[in-house]
Amino acid sequence: MKNLKLIAIIVFCLISSAAIAHTIDYGNVVLRKWQFQNGEKQLDGSFYSMKGGVVYIEDEKGSLHNYKLNLLSLDDQKFALSKERKVEELNQIIPIVNDGSENIAEMYLIKFLLSLLMFAFFTLLVYKKAKKEIVKYFIPAFMIGCLLFLYGFTVKVLPVISSITDPLSIDSAFMPFKPKVNTFWDANYFYVESKGIPDHQMMTGITNWQQQVPIPQCYIGSNAWSIPLNPVIATTPVPVSPQHFLRGAIAIATNGVPIFNPYTNTGVDAYLDGQLDNFGGHCGRGDDYHYHTAPLFLYGQIAPTLPIAFALDGFAVYGSVEPDGSPMIPLDANHGHYGSNGVYHYHGTSSAPYMIGNMVGRVTEDSTLQIVPQAHANPIRPGQNPLQGAVITNCQSNGNNNGYVLSYSLNSQTYSIDYNWTTNGVYSFNFISPSGSTFQSYNGFAQCMVPTAINEIKEENILFSTYPNPVQNILSISYFSINYFDGHSEISIYDIQGKLKYQNTVLVKQIDMSEFSKGIYLIKVQRYGNVQVKKIVVQ
DSSP states (O other), X not given: OHHHHHHHHHHXXXXXXXXXXXXXXXXXXXXXXXXXTXXXXXXXXXXXXXXXXXXXXXXXXXXXXXXXGGGBOHHHHHHHHHHHHHHHHHHHTOOSOOOOHHHHHHHHHHHHHHHHHHHHHHHHHHHHHSOHHHHHHHHHHHHHHHHHHHXXXXXXXXXXXXXXXXXXXXXXXXXXXXXXXXXXEOSSEEEEEBOSOOSSOOSTTOSSBOSOOOOOOOBOGGGSEEEESSOBEEEEEEEOSTTSOOSSEEEEETTSOEEEOSBOTTSSBTTTTTOSOTTSEEXXXXXXXEESSOOGGGGGTSOTTSOSEEETTSOEEEOSBOTTSSBOOOOOTTSEEEOTTSOEEEEOOSSTTTTOSEEEEOOEEOTTSOEESOOOOOOOSOOOOOBTTOEEEEEEEOSSSSEEEEEEEETTEEEEEEEEEOTTSEEEEEEEETTEEEEEEEEOOOOOOOOOOSSOOOOSSOOEEEESSSBSSEEEEEESSOOTTSSSEXXXXXXXXXXXXXXXXXXXXXXXXXXXXXXXXXXXXXXXXXXXXXXXXXX
């Protein structure tokens, strides 16, 4: 009986100290069993996020799975929508940037004092009631309880430091590159749509070539680049290194071109290895053009106080000056620092790590070593192999805006690749060498169109205007100085993938949009050689 009392005292001390110090159990997470409409598939996981009508589910191993909302069962659709509404409500009630350190310190001081009083009271009570022969056992138990009690308050409690970014401020950095880049946002993300092709010449200067060529991609709609609007400082910044983020982008440049880790998937510095062109870019195995270094040359097109890129953790990348125009101050180990506004930002430099040393913001890295969610390229041919000794000397548009001619030298001889694509997604390659030519063709994705800004663009020769925009049922159209029925005019409507949805050689004044699916469309009016395109939104 005496032994039982002793055990009870020890257990009480241990449990009381541990229970008081730790109020959250991270180990008992109940995963939801997600059902699908066809009833054939189930997935155990927790809700991660939802954007663009796509639900992201995290399984017990930490991997993310994404499914369109309408593929889930009705109950799971309601659950996902309710979760998203809660996220939006939380975002709306955060009024200022606040790391919460003052409130957290005050809360833990109160908690510590109350817990200390409770612990002392119960210890004294047990000590007085215990028999003398038990007291000698009580002292070691008391010391163990004190140590565990203090340990519970020495466990590092890091505040979640977050920033709320003004989407209009982000949009100002992309403005110089519109309409080749389109932007929009919701409560959680700032989205960037582009084809991933810059205005400058690509590929020239590469001395270690992987035989990939630039093909415009469709970073459009649900495949747009996502920049968090409420970035959160990570407890431990993850290094941008040969061990992390080796697949996919780590940032998006303001001209719509993705930026990858300076290290390739083989673990080498792409710049030092001769794989990059004169602008720090090259093409991946999906024939997708991207940078591996900071695009500092963009400051030839934008103000020096604007960001040149945004990391996928939500923080901006600047050049050699601070956002207020002052000279760049010393950088920390992450290759950035906090600005005068209290918000973190990175800086691009011409030497390693070039842009981001460690990912300061909280991100999710999947099993393939890429940040998720993010946009993806669409390969149309198998990945190629390195061509030793080849030096790319030129890469020019073919003049029809549907292909390029890439030239390179090898063993003092000149070679070229003349390639193009059709509107329905047939890609043709003509490989020209001193000994002759060979042809290859592939079936791939149809090229898409980047939506223009919703606001009307001021032009010298305005052909038409539309209203209302957004539209639900009837779209009304007003024309200017046009003979509606002279046979030289045409009106067409395309979806954002470039598919024709409506066409008429008569310039009608009203179009019934009620049968169109919700989304973004481009309406084009052509009058002889004059063409004008506007974006309309169907709700």
